[in-house]
Amino acid sequence: MAKEKPLSERQQNILRFIWGYVQERRRPPTIREIGGSVNISSTSVVNYNLNKLKDKGLLERDADVSRGLRFTEQALAMFEDVGETVAETVSSAVDTLVRVPMVGTIAAGQPIDLPDTGHALYDDEDILAISAAMLPGGADKLFALTVKGNSMIDAMVNSGDIVIMREQKTAENGEMVAVWLKEDDTTTLKYFYLENPDTVRLQPANPTMDPIYVNAANVEVQGKVMMVMRQTA
Amino acid sequence: MAKEKPLSERQQNILRFIWGYVQERRRPPTIREIGGSVNISSTSVVNYNLNKLKDKGLLERDADVSRGLRFTEQALAMFEDVGETVAETVSSAVDTLVRVPMVGTIAAGQPIDLPDTGHALYDDEDILAISAAMLPGGADKLFALTVKGNSMIDAMVNSGDIVIMREQKTAENGEMVAVWLKEDDTTTLKYFYLENPDTVRLQPANPTMDPIYVNAANVEVQGKVMMVMRQTA
DNA sequence: CTTGACACCGAACACTTGTTCGTGTATAAT
């Protein structure tokens, strides 16, 4: 792309006019309509300026057709910065969401049923949407479970709470995970620490409660807890 | 509007072609382009069919200009029913979200700073978006606070959790509320019960903990707790 | 069988629209 000079005032006015015209009439303007709006009486001056805007990467032109103008993505981004259309604003807002399927429940006495790959099959009402900033790492392998029973109070998790998890078979120290304790037939949500190759410390979220130490062979990591949500109304 | 006959196959094909052409090239097609796409060799037959679609309320036509076609809202709704455009799908998805401003913190030793009316002024990064189904009653008067300190563990709320609240000065029995206890200089989050006109029972969320009974005059309700969210990753 | 409505068609035409040409002015660089 040619090295860019700033847009002239006339060129800015042309862009604004084209934008407004497209919003209102759902088609691009003609050379003569553009000229009329910015007080250019000659079609060749309009043509010259449109070619400058094309050189600057803001317009595409189709030759030898009527109304052969189109904004480039760069130009559309420029207009988005100004926030001029609801549709584009909306579209960019949705890019900042992740959509998490509600796939079932979690209770102490059974391992989690992990979801099948992908969740395009879920109905909208089984999808929980939330700001992506709340769930770093993107939407990959996320699912949500509803908690049944009071057995996870040590994790500061109540019955009825929603736990959002990311499928994961191993854990890093300090991560909150769902683990299935094979000998106890129990699922628990706790912070994971590998004390030594044989021993795992599982630390409750409630800081007033003591950790438990279990044999590493007894621990089956089922997922990383990304978020807990409690509806209170 | 004239009594409508069903669209002919040719007319359906014309509408589909126009739709696809507009999506791809960002301008309406010419009479001749339409004719070429549906095997009509005569511009007057295309003209005749476009006028029929206009009579049926599906197109608007501007006379004596090139590419003077536009879908009516009725036609756009028809296409939406088919779910053909991302923009409209996205727009309807966003209608199922609420956007909650993050306005500050909540700690035991101070009353909440309630936000000013409206939150159009907040930056995007201070807005938390979440499925509307999770927050019944709509977006009115919602705000979010980050918890500071461990003093709300009895509410099953950890330091760092996010509390979403709706501004409210009174409470119904069974609602979880933020209350400022004047004599104690304390904010607490508890389930509210008016035991008698003079006495309020404040019930911790943790079912293993005992309630407190306070003089109703000592209690200042500051908002209803709608949701608690804990990031664990 | 006749009539009217509808759908279709080619051709001509009028108008719209984009491109090209030749020219002029101002400014910056050489």
Next chain:
DNA sequence: ATTATACACGAACAAGTGTTCGGTGTCAAG
């Protein structure tokens, strides 16, 4: 002083595009 570039302009032209006209064929109703 000269040259190059940017910007500007009116006019002419070619091509694109929509409208109109006169006509044909099919089908349903009377």
